[in-house]
Each structure stands twice: as structure tokens, then as C-alpha cells.
Amino acid sequence: MDPRFPIGKFQQQSSLTSEERAAAVRSLVETPAHLRAAVKGLSNTQLDTPYRDGGWTVREVVHHVPDSHMNAYMRMKHALTENAPTIKPYDQALWAKLADSTGPVESSLALLEGLHERWVRLIHSLAPADFSRTFVHPEYPDAPRTLDWLLALYSWHGPHHVAHITTLRDRMGW
Numbered sequence: 001m002d003p004r005f006p007i008g009k010f011q012q013q014s015s016l017t018s019e020e021r022a023a024a025v026r027s028l029v030e031t032p033a034h035l036r037a038a039v040k041g042l043s044n045t046q047l048d049t050p051y052r053d054g055g056w057t058v059r060e061v062v063h064h065v066p067d068s069h070m071n072a073y074m075r076m077k078h079a080l081t082e083n084a085p086t087i088k089p090y091d092q093a094l095w096a097k098l099a100d101s102t103g104p105v106e107s108s109l110a111l112l113e114g115l116h117e118r119w120v121r122l123i124h125s126l127a128p129a130d131f132s133r134t135f136v137h138p139e140y141p142d143a144p145r146t147l148d149w150l151l152a153l154y155s156w157h158g159p160h161h162v163a164h165i166t167t168l169r170d171r172m173g174w
Contacts, residue, residue, distance in 0.1 A: 003052035006163035010156045016148040021131065024155035028120055031158030032113040035065060038165040039105055046174060047105065051164040056096055058168065061161050063101035064092060066112040072154050073119045076147055079135040080126075084144055086136040123151070 016024065039047065039062055047059040056064065071090060078085045095101065131151065134144035168174075 001167075003055070003164075003167065005160070006167045007156070007160055010153055010160075012149065013152045014143075014146050014149050015132065016152060018128070021148070021151065024151045025120060025123055027155035027159060028116055028123070028151075031065075031162065032109070032116050034162045035062065035112060035158065035165075036109050038162050038169070039109075042169075042174065046172075049168065049172070051168040055164070058165050059105060060096045060101055061164055062105040063108045064096055065158060065161050066108050066115060067095050067101075068092065068157060069112065069115055069119070069154060072150055072157075073115060073122075075135055075137075076119075076122065076150055079133045079147055079150075080130065084134045084136055086138065089137065089139050 013020070039058060042058065047062075048057050050057050051061060071087075075087045078087060126147075131146065131148040133147050135150075136144050
């Protein structure tokens, strides 16, 4: 198993069936609780342990997830209110080194819970045709990305990072 991708690499999809969309939304609903459970009871030393050689610490992973998901939520809102907007990428590695990514994880866990509650409410309000709305991502210049693609990516992204933590816990016997 590649420790960078404990649940496998993201399988890109530009459109989802209604069943796939429902499963993706369930993943978004479950991610905050799964992330909270993954770090429950960890000491500061454990939180400051990289999940793999050369990887982020558990603490950095926990802070990264809401950073990334906030960007995705905003990208969805832009795509719903603008015509194929170009989104602004960000340097995830640099964000992980900022001071707000070094403190207690509780604020990021709470932020993720509130964010996902709003995000899921927004998704439930959408018509099926809304998921074909697009945005332009400069890191993927080959074609605009759909909201289905974004939903599929983030339904994978949360479990991907939860698995970084849970596989580390298993490996370390925590």
C-alpha cells in the first residue's frame, strides 16, 4: 500500500449518477465525525507525528481538511452564481505551515462540522442539472471541472485524510 494514498488515488468523474451523488453526499456528512474519531485521545506528541516519512503531521492534516473543504465550498458557490468562473488555487503546503495550522485541533474539527452542515444543505437544494455547472481550475487546464467532479473529489478527500491518521494509528499501535 502506498502510504500517500491509503484508500487509493482519486478516480476522476465529470458526472455522477443520482446514486453516486447520494453516496458522495453521505461521505461529506460522515467525514467530520470520522475525522474527530480518528484523532480522539491523541496526545500532542502523537498529533505532531507525521503520518508517513516526509508527510504532514496529524495536526497539519486535521487543519488542512477544513482549509481545503472551505475552498471547495466556495468554488461550488462561485460555480452556482457565475458562468464558468476561474477559481483561485492555493499552496496547500504553505497553508499547512501558517500559525493557525499549528494549534489545537478542536477549532478545525468544529469548523469542519459547521462547514459540512452548510455544504450538505446547499447540495441538497440543488437540481440535478446544477451538478453539470462548471468552473475553471488553473491546475487542470485541459477542461472545465463540473460540480459533480468537485463533489466526487471531496467525497474522496475527507476519507483519504482520515485514512492517513487511522493507518498511522494502526501502524503505531495507538
